[in-house]
Amino acid sequence: MALVTNSVAAYVPLPELDAETEQVLAGWLSDLDAPKVVHDFKEAYKALAGRGLHLAGEVDDTAISGYLIQPDRRSYDLADLSQHHLRMSLAPAAAGSNQLQLQLEEEDVASPAVMEAFAALQLSDHFAGQLVERGANQLLGGLELPLSEILAEMELAGIAVDTEKLDRLLDDFSATIAQASSEAFAIIGKEINLGSPKQLQVVLFDELGLPKTKKIKTGYSTDADALADLMVKTGGHPFLVNLMAYRDATKLRQTVEGLRKAVSDDGRVHTTYVQTAAATGRLSSTNPNLQNIPIRSEEGRRIREVFTVGPGYEMLLTADYSQVEMRIMAHLSGDEGLISAFREGEDLHRFVGAHIFGVPPEEVTSAMRSKVKAMSYGLVYGLSSFGLSKQLAIPVDEARTLMRDYFDRFGAVRDYLRGVVEQARKDGFTSTIEGRRRYLPDLSSDNRQLREMAERAALNAPIQGSAADIIKKAMIGVDAELKAQGLKSRMLLQVHDELVLEVAPGERDAVEKLVREQMGAAADLSVPLDVSVGIGVSWHEAGH
């Protein structure tokens, strides 16, 4: 967990605290009210880094509270642990607070930070054995802990934004919102809150008498899918047109507003990466979330233009893995067909389409290709034929045939997917290529819905999680190589299968080379890891 003020995991050494460490801890904690970037964190980190457990949670100005996390993401509530393993008690940090504060029975404790360190010290004895048992030492010590420092550096660096451009976008989106809402109001003859699904339900289904959509808890859905349906059924009702324009523009404006507020004094945005949020081992990004910046729509892509190269640097470089999850699926399943497709560098979806539809690759139409693409990605999520039929707007029969033909041709994929769930039911967990576990107790639930959800999660976790392992390993390699070569270029962002770097003058070729090498070598799969690289002065321009 990257070392920032609002989300902290401390790595506490196993040996007893010496006076110096104690002082660092106390100083570290007292600085938590400082601005976002606290330089002492680096010192604190270095003093504390090493062996130990992962302690995560919330920080306020008097205490760190929270839970301990195993490398495989199992977490242990400190309240529970303290009762069972320590002679400690926990009390609410404040009246009505849902945070807990550790309290030692000993009275002569210098500071909350020291208390916390003491707690971790004792708890570490309890967990050290389990770490070994689970074969998770390498995952923690060789991957997550080294990554933590890298994430801290990325957060400290931040990414430069063009605030003037940001403000112009804000104005543009606001104008669209004003336009769309006034037209929408004119059509229905009154002003409502277009952002309220409840009020929309009244207008759409009661007043305009449009056909009922998918049922949800509170009535009928007004989500994008439902509106698209209604558009078709009504032949493009003008209210719907304006509502959809309003939705798009407000979403974009919210994103822009969030970014605007997040720009710090250095003209850059410093996200926080959370190493312990996602059950699969992915990172998450928060405050602001830079892992969900729009890219699909033209208007949305304009937001990526505001992320720019900062002073002293020459350009941004993005590097992403192409089709990592499908490659991991090919590797894990050992499917000869998929593996040879990747080895020969074919257009994957065209290749698969040719086999499923029984035509030569050059005769795969774009409609066929997009069906195959949807299905291939869907498989990674445990998609059903019903789900596929809905997504592609085709009859269930056709979807079923499509899937059957897929599995006829790529049988090892089906066997693998089945095997994963079966093994997980037996073990209680799934594993990634680096041995990261995800526990899925619901696999044996009596509740069918819960059980099937767990089954889909079990299908997905080794794939998504292995992809996370791979890019994390790549980040450690990239960081090490940048430093080994004495380069000034630096990593700024990670977006699951993509890295964004800021390239110092004259370092472009060296950086591209090492990024390709390190990302390509982050795993030894039976298929190559393809990396595509883009360059530009903005994230948009560098993207591809």
Add this chain to the structure above:
DNA sequence: GTCATAACGTA
């Protein structure tokens, strides 16, 4: 203020 819900952006 806190909470659940609906919605929607990304991989």
Add this chain to the structure above:
DNA sequence: CGTACGTTATGACC
């Protein structure tokens, strides 16, 4: 009846 997230607004509640 497709996985994994984080953020925002609304509306009900305390």
